[in-house]
Amino acid sequence: MLKLFNTLTRRQEVFEPIEPKTVRMYVCGVTVYDYCHIGHARSALVFDVLRRYLEYSGYAVTFVKNFTDVDDKIIKRANEQGVSSGALATKYIQAYHEDMGRMGIRGATEEPRATEHIADIIQLTEQLVNRELAYVVDGDVYFEVSKYPEYGRLSKRRLEDLQAGARVEVDERKRHPMDFALWKSSKPGEPAWESPWGPGRPGWHIECSAMSLRYLGETFDIHGGGMDLIFPHHENEIAQSCGATGKEFARYWVHNGFVQINKEKMSKSLGNFFTIREIFEKSEWSWSEEVTGEILRYFLLSTHYHSPLDFSDQALKEAKNALDGFYDLFNRLHETNESGGEDGGLLQAAAERTRESFHRSMDDDLNTSAAIAALQGLRSEVNKMVDKDLSTSNRKNVRHEFRSLGNILGLFQLDKWQFNPSVPCVGMNVESGMSISSRKTHPILGGQSSWVPTLSDSEVETRIAERREAKKRKDFKRADVIREELKSFGITIEDKPDGTARWKR
């Protein structure tokens, strides 16, 4: 039984969908005028995991995530670059898909752009004007906040309080300072659409009301987004949607906490942000290691989604190390064991305990840290079993267990150790005959090239075979030289009792 913290009631509530076995959810995506930063990644990831868990739990999920592709920032930047705002938006939507795809974040069922729904927006705005909840001034249309008695329900703010410390410049044409634009008349050179109030473009909040109505209906189950959207964005959405339909809007409001840098919110305005692609290129702790989507996921899920989360190299490194432990085990599980132990019962019991604990944690408002702890517990137990004696089929079974629970978090899906993501797509360096990967200085070969040589799988295998021969001859000196050489390419060897060795990048 899933419980979610509902911002509307400020309480954890048992999740019950409107229609049995069906979930309709809407999540506010991004305004596409720049590359996404790690904060955007967290939000996208949280709802990706919520969606995965709902599906895993047997719900059919309709998941809508919008792109805001017309707004002041987009127009400004498009003008600076001399391109149309539509083209600029398209470029960053593509980048969004690349970045999120690399993090294993699945696409939504629908990913509408605001400009594809101008007709819906105009229709909804007209409805609000007709109901006298909105008024027209000089081609602008404003929502009249004081006509909607429940305004402030989500953010727990009262109109009087809002006025007191408001930093808003008061537009004299507005009837109340908190009235917000549904439709903005366009200035020359700005993108514009014909409307009953003259050429213009939609305000920010109305697109979400219009598009959720279009794809999910008047009332739907879950509405999500970052904490900072609670006010005014989501408050305004509620006012518009409930005002227009007279029906309940979204039933569960889920908001994720911020990613911070040194305890401060990461944001464009503070300039203290890292884009996702920047992080993927980061590799400060070691020349050979890059950040992968899985490391980023592990890091972001190691804290409950509602809490703030501090981003740092060290935190990323810790996530990497923790993940290493899992993949070390998976490597052991891939190996066969002819003796075949009799420990299936023990294993099943451990897996069962883990599953229960995992489900309990996820049901508790998506407590991913506790869920990961359950998986860590199984890792430790299985390692002990492998040490003792675990049959080949049991190894397969438990690897499957990790894969299936891990899939809810988007972890553990790789077949083999692959922490250096550029390895599978290496080119060849003609001079050295070695394949090349990441752009950093090799500790031995030096920095004459911006590309670091690495070894292909077969090159590694050859050296390992040679080392095995050396070990047979008790030529440990030679064996150590080979190991050192491989290490300089970022390859670590683990000798096994039978004389063979497993290796990893």
Add this chain to the structure above:
RNA sequence: GGCGCCGUACCCAAGUGGUAAGGGAGCAGUCUGCAAAACUGCGAUGCAGCGGUUCGAACCCGCUCGGCGCCUCCA
């Protein structure tokens, strides 16, 4: 001025009334030619501080200190 969040070991982090999960790092040991991995052991009489409620509090209440967010675009 209004609304709200956070403070748990060296680091990250769960736990919201019954006596401190988990991970990372560290140290010691077992195994090993040596490493690596794995395993075993060690690690907060303590949950920012002070008071209160209670048989019992990290968890509830009050105050204080420290950090932060929203009220303007923001995931």
